[in-house]
Amino acid sequence: MDIKLERASFIYRNSSINSHESLRNINISIETGKWISVIGHTGSGKSTLMKLLKGLIAPTTGHLLINGRVNELSKKGKAQIINDIGLVFQYPEHQLFETTVIKDLVFGPKNQGIEMKEVNKRAEEMIKLVGLSEEYFLKAPLQLSGGEKRRVAIATVLMMNPKVLILDEPTAGLDPLGSKLILQLIHDWYKAGGGHRTVIFVTHEMNEVAEYSDEVLVMNNGEIAFQERPLSLFQNHDYELKEFGLDIPDTVKLLQLIEQRFGDYIEVASLQEEVVLKEVIAYFKKQGAEI
Amino acid sequence: MIENVLIGQFIDASSIFHRLDPRSKLISLFFIVIAFLLIDNIAGYLLASFLVVVCITCSQIPLRFFLKGLKPILFILAFTVIYHILFTKGENLLFQYGVLSIYKESIIDGVRIVLRILLLVLITSLLTLTTKPLDLAHGFEILCKPLKRLHFPVEQFSLMLAITLRFIPTIVMELDKIIDAQKARGVNFEDKSFVKKVFSYIPIIVPLLFTSIQRAENLANAIDARAYGDGSGRTRFKVLHFENRDYLVIGASLLLVGIFFLLRMVGG
Amino acid sequence: MLSFDNVSFAYGQHLVLKNISLQINEGEFLTIVGPNGSGKSTLSKLVNGLIQPHLGQVLVDGLMTQKPKSLREIRRLVGLIFQNPDDQFITTTVFDEVIFGLENIGVDPDNMKLIAEDALKKVDMLSYKGVEPHKLSGGQKQRVAIAAILAMKPKYIVFDESTAMLDPEGRQNIITLMQQLHTEGITIIHITHHMEEVLVATRVLVLKDGLIVADGTPSAIFHNSSVIESNELEMPLALKLKQCLRSTGIKVPEQIMTLEGVVDYLWTSN
Numbered sequence: 001m002d003i004k005l006e007r008a009s010f011i012y013r014n015s016s017i018n019s020h021e022s023l024r025n026i027n028i029s030i031e032t033g034k035w036i037s038v039i040g041h042t043g044s045g046k047s048t049l050m051k052l053l054k055g056l057i058a059p060t061t062g063h064l065l066i067n068g069r070v071n072e073l074s075k076k077g078k079a080q081i082i083n084d085i086g087l088v089f090q091y092p093e094h095q096l097f098e099t100t101v102i103k104d105l106v107f108g109p110k111n112q113g114i115e116m117k118e119v120n121k122r123a124e125e126m127i128k129l130v131g132l133s134e135e136y137f138l139k140a141p142l143q144l145s146g147g148e149k150r151r152v153a154i155a156t157v158l159m160m161n162p163k164v165l166i167l168d169e170p171t172a173g174l175d176p177l178g179s180k181l182i183l184q185l186i187h188d189w190y191k192a193g194g195g196h197r198t199v200i201f202v203t204h205e206m207n208e209v210a211e212y213s214d215e216v217l218v219m220n221n222g223e224i225a226f227q228e229r230p231l232s233l234f235q236n237h238d239y240e241l242k243e244f245g246l247d248i249p250d251t252v253k254l255l256q257l258i259e260q261r262f263g264d265y266i267e268v269a270s271l272q273e274e275v276v277l278k279e280v281i282a283y284f285k286k287q288g289a290e291i
Numbered sequence: 292m293i294e295n296v297l298i299g300q301f302i303d304a305s306s307i308f309h310r311l312d313p314r315s316k317l318i319s320l321f322f323i324v325i326a327f328l329l330i331d332n333i334a335g336y337l338l339a340s341f342l343v344v345v346c347i348t349c350s351q352i353p354l355r356f357f358l359k360g361l362k363p364i365l366f367i368l369a370f371t372v373i374y375h376i377l378f379t380k381g382e383n384l385l386f387q388y389g390v391l392s393i394y395k396e397s398i399i400d401g402v403r404i405v406l407r408i409l410l411l412v413l414i415t416s417l418l419t420l421t422t423k424p425l426d427l428a429h430g431f432e433i434l435c436k437p438l439k440r441l442h443f444p445v446e447q448f449s450l451m452l453a454i455t456l457r458f459i460p461t462i463v464m465e466l467d468k469i470i471d472a473q474k475a476r477g478v479n480f481e482d483k484s485f486v487k488k489v490f491s492y493i494p495i496i497v498p499l500l501f502t503s504i505q506r507a508e509n510l511a512n513a514i515d516a517r518a519y520g521d522g523s524g525r526t527r528f529k530v531l532h533f534e535n536r537d538y539l540v541i542g543a544s545l546l547l548v549g550i551f552f553l554l555r556m557v558g559g
Numbered sequence: 560m561l562s563f564d565n566v567s568f569a570y571g572q573h574l575v576l577k578n579i580s581l582q583i584n585e586g587e588f589l590t591i592v593g594p595n596g597s598g599k600s601t602l603s604k605l606v607n608g609l610i611q612p613h614l615g616q617v618l619v620d621g622l623m624t625q626k627p628k629s630l631r632e633i634r635r636l637v638g639l640i641f642q643n644p645d646d647q648f649i650t651t652t653v654f655d656e657v658i659f660g661l662e663n664i665g666v667d668p669d670n671m672k673l674i675a676e677d678a679l680k681k682v683d684m685l686s687y688k689g690v691e692p693h694k695l696s697g698g699q700k701q702r703v704a705i706a707a708i709l710a711m712k713p714k715y716i717v718f719d720e721s722t723a724m725l726d727p728e729g730r731q732n733i734i735t736l737m738q739q740l741h742t743e744g745i746t747i748i749h750i751t752h753h754m755e756e757v758l759v760a761t762r763v764l765v766l767k768d769g770l771i772v773a774d775g776t777p778s779a780i781f782h783n784s785s786v787i788e789s790n791e792l793e794m795p796l797a798l799k800l801k802q803c804l805r806s807t808g809i810k811v812p813e814q815i816m817t818l819e820g821v822v823d824y825l826w827t828s829n
Contacts, residue, residue, distance in 0.1 A: 097497035111477030245728030509646035
């Protein structure tokens with residue numbers, strides 16, 4: 001599913017509280033099968049943008065296009081929610097409300113009117129995908145640990161079988177292991193789509209951006225500052241990113257330090273930790289051999 | 292939704308109402324409410340409306356903030372008018388159709404009651420819009436001090452009041468977020484049937500309750516961690532003291548009670 | 560000095576701290592790490608007397624947290640900054656927030672304005688004096704919370720995952736502020752999941768299942784690979800790099816912990 005925003009803006013109605021989260025002149029194109037990271041300072045409009053993409057709010061001006069077709073407003077002039085896009089809000093475990101995990105899992109698909117047989121099949125699949133087992137079905141969400149709750153909450157969205165998954169800071173507040181499990185499960189879901197699933201991932205962790213993304217959307221004061229591949233973004237625009245209150249991944253820092261000291265720029269295929277470490281070690285081996 | 296919430300929204304300006312002592316505002320409000328409740332004729336309503344308009348103008352607060360505050364009670368107002376028109380009887384029949392009969396008096400009654408509610412809400416909004424919640428609570432605390440002798444926890448109660456006011460916008464924002472999240476999970480709030488509508492709100496009420504309890508617990512910890520203790524032995528940064536204008540306002544509001552009482556006598 | 564003597568604490572049946580003994584000296588910058596549910600937050604609440612140990616005792620400069628009479632002084636001495644910036648903003652403006660604590664500890668009203676402005680200046684928030692909380696970013700709110708505590712002239716400040724909800728700039732600001740306060744003589748206790756934040760500490764404590772499983776300098780902790788692996792901590796890139804270099808025969812000294820340090824070392828030894 002391709003998603004496009006054309007000259008889209010969103011202005012909060014004369015509200016003093018959210019007004020700084022407004023959006024101006026957004027032109028983006030998100031292609032099927034990409035992993036897009038979205039970064040930006042607090043209040044840069046990331047959350048508003050996610051709501052716009054999901055169709056929870058309608059652009060004040062401009063259009064949202066899904067597969068090239070404009071997402072028209074409903075008869076009442078309201079935005080139309082796009083079912084093929086799953087949206088996981090910040091701290092999604094706060095939205096669990098049923099007495100058991102299974103009830104929360106089937107809630108979404110039931111709202112969509114999907115057959116019970118299919119729903120149950122999905123539930124069995126999803127609970128495994130998020131690294132839990134069917135034993136969890138009858139547990140109360142409140143009994144689970146923070147990380148488990150978060151994984152169940154993500155599963156409730158995956159239960160609706162989206163083609164695009166939007167996640168707003170899915171690892172916030174978790175310990176390193178908890179974060180790793182979340183990233184793993186999103187990656188598993190993404191890979192299982194065989195290039196047909198899209199991930200839009202809002203985060204403050206630059207290392208997560210370096211590890212996973214095909215493209216990065218940088219937001220600043222309600223505008224899109226950059227939409228670029230991570231390699232060129234972090235290497236060419238590190239100064240601007242600092243200005244925006246953002247940071248660069250550790251791997252980029254390492255490459256820059258080596259360049260400053262040794263005067264050599266090490267070519268890497270991606271900014272993933274494993275890749276960069278391998279290249280850096282190879283470089284120092286060569287250096288050592290030359291001495 | 293956040294735009295519709297008035298209570299607890301302090302709007303900064305430098306009007307006379309902003310500068311008044313919260314205690315004098317509370318006392319005056321008390322008197323003005325009594326005065327407005329005494330109204331029973333057109334002259335009274337005209338005078339009261341005039342006063343409210345003058346006050347709102349002097350407050351330097353844009354009118355839209357007052358209007359926003361009225362939105363949530365529109366339903367109650369409409370209901371009151373309709374109820375009066377349909378179900379009360381008078382002498383001058385205007386219109387009859389089957390069992391339905393509408394009297395001139397009931398229309399007048401309905402309009403009067405709505406006008407009275409409107410005036411009361413507006414004048415109360417004036418207090419909350421021009422007074423910081425904490426000041427309000429502080430004023431309330433001092434006014435209630437005599438109750439302390441009866442072992443009424445005045446300090447704690449006033450802090451509770453202040454925090455309630457402070458957190459209303461936060462909780463409304465939370466509510467907005469939960470509604471969006473549950474919409475994203477396919478909840479349909481447009482459902483026509485009443486029963487379905489009620490059930491569709493469970494996914495909102497339950498999470499809101501949980502997050503609010505969590506928030507309350509965090510907040511209690513934060514207050515304790517800042518050495519609030521049992522509220523005793525505190526000093527106060529703002530020592531409230533009455534200025535001439537405070538006596539003036541209280542005097543004026545007391546005078547209003549007299550005027551409206553007279554109007555009622557004369558008019559009646 | 561903060562001391563825990565054989566402290567145990569349970570929520571219901573669940574024992575979260577198991578017979579902990581620990582001393583934190585003045586002037587330390589202590590970072591506490593460990594998985595969720597390991598008892599870190601419980602530890603921070605015990606120090607401030609928000610909760611009392613079920614067994615053993617907690618002493619703050621010799622004052623027992625179990626004695627209600629000591630609590631006001633203990634809470635003045637030990638400031639506590641929480642994770643969620645919204646849930647610890649009690650009043651309606653930045654200035655009032657700082658005043659609130661001063662009122663609680665009974666400061667003379669005549670001195671309050673000066674003290675509060677001083678504290679706000681320290682965290683660079685003085686120009687936001689009259690601003691309401693919903694107009695501030697998370698990082699700004701946390702700075703106000705710090706000012707509110709600084710105004711009470713604490714000796715110890717506990718940061719309970721206070722950087723977890725912030726954006727990169729907000730987080731960096733808070734870390735810098737911690738370091739600055741530490742150099743000014745305040746004892747810092749910092750609970751975090753971010754391993755790169757550990758490097759600025761003078762001492763690291765690793766907690767797991769209510770037990771202290773490691774206690775030492777950052778370099779000692781990070782070079783104890785069994786601690787890192789068994790406690791599910793993430794190693795900073797600099798240490799991963801050092802490990803890789805070691806396998807190629809390049810040994811970077813233990814005390815070098817940052818990327819900059821490693822690259823510099825390689826350059827000078829080259």
